[in-house]
Amino acid sequence: MAYVADAPKASFRPSMLIYDTRYRSITIQVIVLLLAVLFVGWLADNTIQNLAAKDKDINFSFLWNRAGYDLDQQLIPYTNDSTHGRAAMVGLLNTLAVAFLGCIFSTILGVFIGVLRLSKNWLVSRLMTVYIEMFRNVPLLLWIIMVFVIFSEIAPAPKDFKVTDEMIAAGELPKASMMFMDSVAVTNRGTNIPMPLVEHPLGYVNLGFATANLTVVALFALIGASIYANRRVARHARAVQEATGDRPTIWWKSLLILFAPSIFFLWALGFHLEYPELKGFNFKGGLNVAHSFTALLLALVLYYGAVIAETVRSGIIAISNGQSEAAFALGLRPGRTMRLVILPQALRVIIPPLISQFLSLTKDTSLGIGVSYLDLRGTLGGITLNQTGRELECMLLMMLIYLLISLLISFVMNIYNHSVKLKER
Amino acid sequence: MTKSVFLGTLAASALVAGFASAGTLDDVKARGELICGSNTGLTGFGAPDANGEWQGFDVALCRAVAAAVLGDATKVKFVPTTGETRFTALASGEVDLLVRNSTWTFSRDNDLKLDFVAVNYYDGQGFMVKKDLGVTSAKELDGATVCIQTGTTTELNLADFFKFNNITYTPVTVADDAEAQRQYLAGACDAFTTDASGLAASRATMPDPANHIILPEIISKEPLGPVVRHGDNNWGDIVRWTYYALLIAEEKGITQANVDEIAASSTDPEVRRLLGVEGETGAMMGVDNAWAHNAIKAVGNYGEIFAANIGESTPIGLARGLNELWSKGGLQYAPPVR
The missing domain is CATH 3.40.190.10 (Periplasmic binding protein-like II)
Structure with missing residues (x-):
């Protein structure tokens, strides 16, 4: 008789799903997941049923219908014969334009203000405090509307720029004049700035869903290549410095590599500026930047500049005093201490909250509706929604697009965060 | 989790509540108040006056409907709507009736599932x-x-x-x-x-x-008129015929001041049917038989409403033009009450 010393085989009983701690948490999670899925399904089903009861369906085909309305700011060609989908695309680009410029300018302003707020100069630091508290504590929408109203109420009308023969004879000056050597005109309808043009454009290529301007693409490619080449030069200089202790002079090489190719490229294509001119009712030629855009961008930059300034300040304060003392002991001047020692370390603290500021800024561009800025909310969620009556479809699509933009920004910023965060070895 | 379930339930119940109405007439009667979608403020057509009372050409039609259905022209709640929100407010059941300079177009009638029941102002x-x-x-x-x-x-x-x-x-x-x-x-x-x-x-x-x-x-062409939800024909008829009653009143010379007297003395069979002296016009629509009488008594006939709110003697100073009665060369024409 052989006894086999087997461990008693644990038999699984259904009651263990509740009483055995090994399985209990899984049971609970499965149940909650099921409930959540059921709930979402019920919501969707309820919506569809109720829409059906009102003879409505969920249908996105309106995106391919003729839009029929005009937009005042368009970064890609658009006429009222284009489709609603195209109009939404114009709106999306307007959103991205404000969001992109807003993120860049507010970061620059924020870092500047945040550093100055910590200045030992009493007056400067107090001024910055006043600025931050003023902008951070008033709703953003009010700032947007205020900037807009100031522009449209105070700026002169285009006809004030007019110079007639009688006025010349009488030696009178027009009521308003253009700025920066007659190149920029701020009127109550918009800001007219010179438009960069090339005489021999490289043409366009049709990509099916959009047309790409080859001149712009080539210019960006050239700038990218220049930056890459410049980094190679800098890396080589660093290698030489580490090997020999002497850093070769490269500033003129950098300048040459960074700017010469682009300048030559533009010169070859016949780059020139088209200046705005008063003709008839309005300024013609040049680029007319609507006040809704300027007001939205300016208000976003001023507001988020203040918010980012606080983030920057918190990041700097988080770096122990010993760091700057050590830097001073090595003989670094305050400016270089900040740039080489403090800020690189502070970035680790600054970046994560900065990501959420960028996300908020991007989403807050939809406040442009207050000044009728035709962004995604104004086209897809505004005019298109109204003219087609497809509320649910437009809202769903708009939410999806904002979600994608936000996830994309998070993704890019997280990569950057990864590159600056403390490397633990 | 608890919070999101709560919010979800809230959203869901809001969805259900929006579509719960069986018949608008029953809802209005049960509520004892008509909810009328109005302009956010367009002088002459629909705007609150210095005392906060809503006044105007469109507002008068809302009051006439309230008078016809509830017998009291003051039982109206005005909900200001913008050009963007008006049809959503109507479709979701937030308002019973929308009288807000809204143009009757093919796509609004068919695609938005709305019903334009009349044209109270021919505009361009x-x-x-x-x-x-x-x-x-x-x-x-x-x-x-x-x-x-x-x-x-x-x-x-x-x-x-x-x-x-x-x-x-x-x-x-x-x-x-x-x-x-x-x-x-x-x-x-x-x-x-x-x-x-x-x-x-x-x-x-x-x-x-x-x-x-x-x-x-x-x-x-901008035919402006009162709008109701698609599919509730009874309610649409009530609004349509209340408006026509105001037109017929002008045609027959019935005014706010003399409506009681005419109801008592008139021998014109159409006037008698209209004012509920004979026939069962109210019962056919499910409202009081004196519906037209109440409406005219409350706001006056079409011509009076026009003159008081947007006519040539007001600061707005609009001529009748296309909105003159058909018998005087305009387009305003009401089918007979028979």
């Missing part, structure tokens, strides 16, 4: 410019900046008009009439376009109405 889109601009025709507006209210038929008409005449313009889209007027007065646009009646109403509230002219071109 026009342009207003400052006199010193020196423009006398809309076709001279080449290159002009035009202020336009978004979410309306006007922005589509505008695009078509400029395209058809091969001239260009820059649109400045604004959310409502008040903002359009501010921008126009500030000079942010050369011309302001909306329905001609709206332009006249807007001009009446400007500090210097004499310095603004409405250009002669009328670039579109």
